[in-house]
Amino acid sequence: MTPLPTDQPRTVILGVAASDAHAVANQLICRLLRAHGFHVVNLGVCTPLHEFADALDAEPAAEAILIGSVNGHAYADLRDLPELRRQGRLDRPVVLGGNLSVGAHKRSADLDRLTALGVDHIVTGLSELLPLLDTLHAARQPAPQHG
């Protein structure tokens, strides 16, 4: 996965959902993306959704918001997404990965609820992430001029 040629490194915002302290996948994804030339704003574990929105305000060039959640609380932790979007915030593809509901028996309804909140992409394995980011990049409008 080679970064598409640009002047600036591509930026993404990465973090773990509000109630979730699992750090390992987050740190590996951060290192992986950096090794592929991305500028990663890593907000780390236990990051409330509004802090993702604040980070996007500070880094408007970011192409996507990558949120991890493995403790099972994805739905409750993301429930402010519709409200933030209504306010015009978090106006980028939200990519969610991890273990997205409580319990060893998963139901597709759990993922549907997350999509209904406005999650744009649900990624299961790490190997899907870079191709998805490339697809999102290619689909972008010419980058808006900021500042």
Add this chain to the structure above:
Amino acid sequence: MAEFPGLEVSAAVAARLPDWDDIVAYLRNRPGDTVPDVLRAADRSGVPAIQPRCGVGGHAEMLALLRELALSAPSVLSVTIDSYTRLRQFDVAARVLAEEPARLNGYPLVAHGWQRGRELADAVPVPLEVRHGSPDGRDLFATALAAGITSFEGGGIGYNLPYCKDVPLDVSLRSWQQVDAACGALADAGVLVDRELFGTLTAVLVPPSISLAVTLLEAVAAAREGVRCISISYPQGGEIHQDVAALRAVRTLAARYLDPRVEVFPVLHQFMGAFPADPAWASGLILHGALTARLGGASKVVNKTEQEARGLPDADANGKGIRLTAVGASSMFDFVELDADRVAEELHWIEEEVAELVEPVLAEEDLLAAIGAAFRTGRLDVPFSASVHARNQVIPRRDPGGAIRYADHSALPFSGATRRRHAALLAGSAPAPRPGPGEITAVIRDISYFADRTPARTP
């Protein structure tokens, strides 16, 4: 409003609790074995006590879960607390509880209240422990005591660095100091609280000497506040000589550094890293952990389940995990004998490394301040820290036999001999690749040491 000696409880929680004297009287007169009774009996018999993790949101569901797990004859049962309560977001825990309790990843004890906690404690014939992950567990501790639960996990380092982003160590250490002081007051009043220290830390590739150094410092701090019963947990790394040596080191280090009035019990947490999804490999790893606990002389083993990689286990899988652990820790495997020299060699080096880590800190006047300072400067560190208050610069790797070594000890104050040994032990592993995708692949390989295994099948 209830007043607790030395323990500051938030006004909202204190207002709902009974008076301290009533709590002490209730705890003194509670019938049945306590966790220290169970651990002493395990040490006498040489068979570790067994405890599952378990916690669901709803109260009726939690009662049913505990009753069902009790049928598998664990020695201790857990009240595993949900993530919101751990982070003191009691209002969010209460909201999700009201909306859909099944969506909580644990039992919100503060939201349910101490009276329901007593119903849990009365529902089963074995004592309960509250397991959580709260950098500040004071409100939860007070609620647990009122519920009649006198085994409480956590410490100012082990329940900070893996469990939150930005709580300074000074803050968590001071709040756990209050918990320990309350345990001291209880001990004086004839109520012995078992305080388990979470040596598992971030659970993934944790070098034994980091785990043991952290719990030892927490234990010294707890003993100074009057705590008289300390369980020290260590996470199974997967190489049995190293793990058995680490469990034995819990007792030798305690004898060297702790007030002899303190009872110390080593606890093994069955493999805490990325678990195999395949049920056969998962069961094998559970059995392996049980055997490790017995050979290492653990007083207690906390079991995993074959659903670990998938999500919170159902009662069925958890019961199976308890029973499988009982088998692995039984005399069935008494024919297994480890190479005693190899274990002794590991034990010697673990003790040496722990001494190199803790002695400069113990030499300082103000222990808690010295711990915070050591983490700031990297003289203490944990890999994969969730918190920004550790440097996160130590790089662990598995050696060719699977044991966890330091590929980069960063600023840990190790002697030349210690450093040379780790370098030599890793010399046989694939060379550490330069930073980049290759390096990440190597780390993922070590993390997935067990997770990657798939069952052999006949074609």
